[in-house]
Amino acid sequence: MGPDRKVDVPVYDVSLIRGLWEVRVKTYRQREKKEQERQEKSALTRINQQWQYRIYCKTLKSTERNVLHQYLERSTLPDTACTEHEQQQDVHQKLILQLEGDQWRDFPQELQWMTYLKEWHVRGTKIQRLPDVLPLFTQLIVLRLPKNAISELPPAIGKLTALRELNVSYNRLSRVPPELGDCENLEKLELAGNLNLSELPFELSSLKELAHLDIAENRFISIPVCALRMSGLQLLDLSHNNLTDLPQDMDRLEQLVTLFVHKNRLSYLPHSLSNISTLRMVVVSADELTCVPTKLCSNPAIKFIRLYDNPRAKKREEEKQKTSRRRWKEEERKDGGEKEFMEAYISSLEDRDTVPYSTTKVSISCLL
Structure with a gap:
């Protein structure tokens, strides 16, 4: 190399490089310390x-x-002579808490050491509140608490994100905490027979996996808004409430299969019900029901069941049907023109957008 040749030597700020490495080392040590x-x-x-x-x-x-x-x-496994099925059944039973009978007025103190449990089955007790250690049971999948004296669900229930089934029917609930909407894996929710329950928080609309919602025997005067936003709902039980009508956007429940709305005060059913292609069963009370969509009644894939709660009303309806059938046969013999007019009238109802959509009771008199 000649004495006159110039060489470019890169210059680095060593302090800057050292600072970067010190930050990385410090972060790594902090993470390691936290893990330890x-x-x-x-x-x-x-x-x-x-x-x-x-x-x-x-x-x-x-x-x-x-x-x-x-x-x-649950410290020991079954005897080696047991079959594999018996072993699995025994292990499964050890993951279930079962309490039943009015001798129970509170959860046992030992429950705090049972955070491994997968299911709770608590039925027919005098227990009034859930334990404070509830949020520690993060592995709970099933929580069945029917027919107790529970007066409230704690907000901590939202910590049970693995929960798939919750049954708090026939207790003393007057409200449901919005934190329940954090149980994103919930598939079945039963809140029937709480009597003072009249609304559900909007936050429950985030339960996209919910397929079964039972809120029968309560004080609902309308369908909760959150229920109409549960896109995966397949069964909806609203029976034994105070409903006077159903919303026009019922077809938002695109996967609904079964709808129970009997023991209410409905006088008509909305046209939108006939737009739900998955619908297979509708049960209503027919004492006050005068108008239903023609498509709903004529669809052979749907079991449309009318229940008569009032025996007198049932008898009157049967007599009215017999009378209408007799008159229909007599008038059919007289002239076929009126029958054609009737069929044209009923078919025209299918094109109407007014509410109620159509009526199953049509009375026409013609002066010839």
């Missing part, structure tokens, strides 16, 4: 729970310990 603390805390929690459980068991009598082990203990 999390693991230590988890291990300490398990050890602490085990010791608390052992101490608690020592305070019990032998008979009480046996009762406790029946629904709490």
Whole structure:
């Protein structure tokens, strides 16, 4: 290399490079420290729970310990002589909490050590509130609490994001917390027979996986707005409420298969019901019902069931139908022109957009 030749030497700011690496190292160490603390805390929690459980068991009598082990203990697997199906069934049962009978007035204290549970089946007790440790049961899939004395659902229920089925029927609920809308995997929700329940929070419209909604035997005067936005809903039970009409946008429920609206005060059904292609069953009370869509009645794929709650009304309806059939036969013999006019009139109803869409009771008198 000649003495006169020039060489370009790149110049770097070493302090800048060192600063970048120090930030990266610091971030990595912080993450590592947090992970270690999390693991230590988890291990300490398990050890602490085990010791608390052992101490608690020592305070019990032998008979009480046996009762406790029946629904709490899961330390051993079945005998090796058992079949694989029996083993799986036994393990599954150990993941279920079952309480039944009016001797239960509160959840057992030992429940705090059962956060591994998958299902709760609590029925016919005097229990009035859910335990404070409820949000710790993040693995819960089924929560069945029918026929108890529960007066409210805590907002913490929204922490149970794995929950697929919730049954709080026949309790004493007067409201539902909006946090329930955070249970995004919920597929079945039963809230029947709470008597004081008259509305649902709009936040429940985020339950896109919900296929079964039962809010029968409550005080709803209209369908909750959130229910019309549950796009995956297949069964809707609104029976035994105070409904006087159904909304015109019922066809928003594009996957609805079964609709129960009997034991209400409906006088007509909206035309939009006939636009739901998946609909297979509709059950209504016909005491006050005078108008239904012709398409709904004539569709052979739909079981349209009219229930008569009032025996007198049922008898009058039967007599009216017999009379109309007799008159129809007599007039059919007289002249076929009037029959053609009747058929033309009924077919014209299919093109109307007015509400009610059509009527099943048509009375026409012609002066010849």
